[in-house]
Amino acid sequence: MDAKRIAAEKATAYIDHEMVVGLGTGSTAYWAIQKIGENVKRGLRIQAVATSIQSENLAKALGIPMLSMSMVDSIDLTIDGADEVDEAWNLIKGGGGALLREKIVASTSKNLFIVVDERKLVKKLGAFPLPVEIVTFAHEITQNKLRALGCIPVLRMKEQHPYLTDNGNYIVDCDFGSIDHPEELHQIINMIPGVVDNGLFIKMAAKVIVGYQDGTVIEM
Numbered sequence: 774m775d776a777k778r779i780a781a782e783k784a785t786a787y788i789d790h791e792m793v794v795g796l797g798t799g800s801t802a803y804w805a806i807q808k809i810g811e812n813v814k815r816g817l818r819i820q821a822v823a824t825s826i827q828s829e830n831l832a833k834a835l836g837i838p839m840l841s842m843s844m845v846d847s848i849d850l851t852i853d854g855a856d857e858v859d860e861a862w863n864l865i866k867g868g869g870g871a872l873l874r875e876k877i878v879a880s881t882s883k884n885l886f887i888v889v890d891e892r893k894l895v896k897k898l899g900a901f902p903l904p905v906e907i908v909t910f911a912h913e914i915t916q917n918k919l920r921a922l923g924c925i926p927v928l929r930m931k932e933q934h935p936y937l938t939d940n941g942n943y944i945v946d947c948d949f950g951s952i953d954h955p956e957e958l959h960q961i962i963n964m965i966p967g968v969v970d971n972g973l974f975i976k977m978a979a980k981v982i983v984g985y986q987d988g989t990v991i992e993m
């Protein structure tokens with residue numbers, strides 16, 4: 774079985790009746806949502822909150838009862854993927870552009886379980902360029918300020934146009950090289966006017982579940 778799938782399905786075993794569950798975004802979270810959908814059909818009673826329009830549509834199609842973000846002030850468990858996980862369980866997220874809603878949902882969750890395949894584990898973050906969500910107007914000024922922090926910023930494109938997030942913002946993928954101090958970098962980036970949020974998730978994960986190519990899965 775696919776390494777992402779076994780990690781994602783393992784995480785769903787922690788979901789119990791009456792929980793409010795946060796649904797992540799991406800090709801790994803996809804498998805968690807599929808499994809939750811199956812379990813709901815078998816009688817699991819939960820309500821869920823999505824971290825993207827894509828995940829919301831998938832969940833609705835599978836018959837998972839959904840709540841809007843404005844309806845919840847606490848989420849029991851969120852299952853989400855990541856682009857990189859370091860040894861302190863700091864994360865880079867946002868490869869799929871969903872970082873802002875993901876961080877709001879994660880910050881409202883009692884537990885954030887990260888599901889990844891083994892390729893996402895790194896010693897230090899930064900081989901994956903850091904996604905930064907920025908407002909569209911004067912985006913050049915914001916990109917210049919990001920460049921001044923020492924990265925190479927690249928405006929994410931989709932079919933010849935700047936990629937737009939679910940929130941109507943742009944994403945800039947920032948190559949900082951190896952990130953020595955993720956917590957500091959997180960704060961410095963978010964101080965820039967025009968930045969909405971960045972894809973560093975600092976000390977937010979309660980558990981990391983890793984799927985391996987050989988079919989094994991390890992919970993950390």
Ligand SMILES: O=C[C@H](O)[C@H](O)[C@H](O)COP(=O)(O)O
Nearest residue numbers: 799800854867868869870871
């Ligand atoms: O914006 C997207 C999310 O942060 C994803 O969770 C992340 O990019 C990992 O995605 P995947 O599981 O597809 O590698």
